[in-house]
Amino acid sequence: MITFALAQHDFLVGDIRGNLCKSHDLIAAAKAENADLILFPELALTGYPPEDLLLRPGFLRSVHHAVDELTASVQGIDVVIGHPWEDQGHCHNAVSWLREGRLAGRYFKHLLPNYAVFDEQRFKSGYNKFVETVLEYFKDRPQDLLILDVTAGDGWEKLCPF
Numbered sequence: 001m002i003t004f005a006l007a008q009h010d011f012l013v014g015d016i017r018g019n020l021c022k023s024h025d026l027i028a029a030a031k032a033e034n035a036d037l038i039l040f041p042e043l044a045l046t047g048y049p050p051e052d053l054l055l056r057p058g059f060l061r062s063v064h065h066a067v068d069e070l071t072a073s074v075q076g077i078d079v080v081i082g083h084p085w086e087d088q089g090h091c092h093n094a095v096s097w098l099r100e101g102r103l104a105g106r107y108f109k110h111l112l113p114n115y116a117v118f119d120e121q122r123f124k125s126g127y128n129k130f131v132e133t134v135l136e137y138f139k140d141r142p143q144d145l146l147i148l149d150v151t152a153g154d155g156w157e158k159l160c161p162f
Contacts, residue, residue, distance in 0.1 A: 005038040006031035013047030015132075016059075020045060020066045023081065031075060037078040042109075043093065045083040060069060060086040074098040090129055 007026040011019045023044065042048060045066050046059075052104040053059045063083055072083065078099045085094035085106065092108040138145040 002037065003033070003035045004078065007034035007038055007040045008046070009044075010039075011041070011044050011047040014048060014053055014059075015047060016045055016066050019047060020070060023070060023079075027074070027077060027079060035077060037080065040079070040081040042095070045085065050084060053093050054084055057086075060091065068072065071096075071098050071103055072101055074101060076100075078104070078140060082142045101111050124148040 005026075007023070007030070009026065011022065023040065026040075027038055043050060043102075045063055046053065050059075064086070067083055067085075072078070080095060080097050082093070082095045085092045085096075085108070087108075087154060094109070095107050096103060097105040097143065134145070
């Protein structure tokens with residue numbers, strides 16, 4: 001049997017150090033309850049939503065340091081925690097799986113909302129890079145590439161001509 005702990009807490013936006021300290025406390029509490037895995041919310045290390053703070057390189061460097069520090073400290077419990085992550089000049093909404101002092105895996109969010117208080121479309125650079133790569137790959141054979149914006153209702157007739 002696997003015991004899960006859920007780290008539901010009001011992580012303060014922009015307080016990386018405070019959120020990291022609270023994460024350590026919650027991990028210790030989960031270990032004390034013999035949990036095998038603790039799950040943190042999206043962007044727990046920065047608070048949600050970090051918005052324009054993500055545009056500050058120093059902010060993202062601080063996040064990287066916090067993730068490294070947390071990773072090194074994890075022993076005896078798996079930790080899954082959300083945070084922004086800068087990779088090759090692109091900012092991603094990420095989740096990291098930490099185990100026994102090392103990174104076991106990292107995943108970047110792909111479906112980004114863009115309504116009400118959410119403004120994640122501004123930070124979808126990973127998606128934009130992917131689109132650029134695909135367009136470059138098909139530049140000499142555009143007839144082999146089908147581009148649709150199904151969210152706007154365009155292109156259904158190309159996919160389903162019935």
